Amino acid sequence: MLNQSVSQSVSRRTMLRSSAMIGVGAAAATLPFSGPAFARESAAVRWPTVANLVRGYVERDIVPCMVARIGLGQGEADTIAAGTRTFGGSGGVDEDTLFRIYSMTKPITGLATVMLIDDGLLELDQPLADVLPAFANMQVQRQYDGPITRDNLEPAVRPITIRHLLTHTAGLGYTIVQNGPINAAYRANGIVPGKVSNMALAQEIFGGAPAPSLADFADGLAELPLVYQPGTRWSYSVGLDLLGRVIEVASGQDFASFLEDRIFTPCGMTSTGFRVKREDVQRFTGNYFLLGGIPVPIDLPSSSVYLDEPAFPFGGAGLVSSARDYDRFLQMLAGRGVIEDTQVTSAAAVDLATSDLFPETLASNGRFQRNGRSFGFGAGGLVGTGETEGLFGWFGAAGTVGLVNKRWGLRHTLMTQYMPVDAYDVQGDFPLAVANDMARLARNWPRSVD
Known part of the structure; x- marks a missing residue:
């Protein structure tokens, strides 16, 4: 039954097995992610494991498209993209292509709530x-x-x-x-x-x-x-x-206006919202459900449910966004409320939202645990503890990933569209690929080239 399958995708979260590797702190802290030598490298050369993952999923016809965006600190992010917006279509994809991010909406709603705590309107x-x-x-x-x-x-x-x-x-x-x-x-x-x-x-x-x-x-x-x-x-x-x-x-x-005024506009997230405008259909992807491994379209751009005004703005799973936009949200979190020259919210608000907020009354077996590892939980997203300290983010029901390691400034977003999410382990493969490439850069980057 599909409900059970979706539930298992939440409860089994196999990507969390790799999250310890996301805290590749020594690498991120010492690598020169700027300067002429780094700039000369293409994104696919800098992130070869990620590039192979993206191409591999698309070339095997598992998904029609995939877009990865990886950034460090407040620097410009790299984009690696492959495929077309729909199976059999001709429209390519890039950092501005629109995807249903489903539960990656939750950290945005969570931060909005904490901003009201920071304003003194909630506790x-x-x-x-x-x-x-x-x-x-x-x-x-x-x-x-x-x-x-x-x-x-x-x-x-x-x-x-x-x-x-x-x-x-x-x-x-x-x-x-x-x-x-x-x-x-x-x-x-x-x-x-x-x-x-x-x-x-x-x-x-x-x-x-x-x-x-x-x-x-x-x-x-x-x-x-x-x-x-x-x-x-x-x-x-x-x-x-x-x-x-x-x-x-x-x-x-x-609610929708609050997000627009307090988060989307100041962050420069111009492609994020609860519906897709007709003029943006040409950059919107299709969503597919896998039946016996065969992708069946359940929401195509030209007839999408997202072209209609929703009954209400779903703060848990309602947003459409792009890899560029979601990376800007993560960049703001990495900057403790600041992106470029804009103060979106206070450092205290970001620190609270991305900290472990589990109540003291939690049962001894009541924490968020996967594969024998215990995680904290913040404002709508998981929080790393111990060797994963600094990690914050969440995932979407159609294969999307949005994670930031505040400790090291590493932010990475993955966009694709397939259901149920546990049909493939892209949400585990992607963080592992990022970690692998970070480790490679740390080993091989010549410190003297700049």
Whole structure:
């Protein structure tokens, strides 16, 4: 079943096996990533493993296209691209090609929330009910994903907080994760992560019709029980979607406009938004679902669901962006709120958003763990600890990657489009390729050439 497959793609995150290698700190700290000798090298020569990965996926007809963008510090990023926007199409791809980034929306929504904390309009440990009163006195399922009946419900032992929403510890569910009765209840109330396609069958598989507005989404969610006690464990959820409504109420501005005014415009992210304009269809990619290894189109540019105004801006999975734009977001994070000469937000806000925000009430087995490794969680993205310290970012349901290592200034974005994401391990292959090329540069770069 597709829901189970998507859920496994979240829970199995095989790319995290490589994240220790992303912290190739000594290499990044000592390499001369500027100067005439470095400039003479082409992107494919500088990043040969990444170039081979990008070409390999496209040449094997696994995906129609792939774009990688890698930058260091505040320097200009390299772009490696291959393929066409759709299978059988003629339009090439580059750093300005548009992709559905799905859950890579979450760190953007997370930072927007932290900016309001920095403004003094929200507090990290503020009860959600202070902003949205309907979330007072929540009920919780005794048996996870069990029946929604009186004998399987108990009162929440603590209120949901803003911190909980940022870190997926509020106890909220997700239609791409839950398989029990709560899944049907979420669908009935329009508590879905977004629209994937205008195809009726595809939309039914991916969650059904969304609520008509963010306010309706929040109200419908408040009527349903939590799947875990708040603050006890990480569980992938609609928490970042709900924060879109929190941002609206706290700021007095609609969510999409807030992102445009406070993040996209100052960062120079001119290609990022919740819909694609008709004049931009020529740089928009197709999205494909793999059936028996065969890519079947589920959302093509000319008839895409993203050409229509969404029911509401989905803060958990709704954005379309380009490799250039998302790299600018990561560049701003690497600059602790500054990109080029623009102060987008304070260093304190970025430091908070990219730090481990897990609550102290978390159960001993409640952290975000994959392949025997424990990670922290910040404002909508994973946070590296120990040997991965400085790492922050997240991934998208159609194979996209957006990671920054603040400690060393390494930022890397990958754009492609296929579902389900766990059909191939591109989200593990890409960080490994970046790490391999960083290590090669550290070994081979002649220090005297400049």
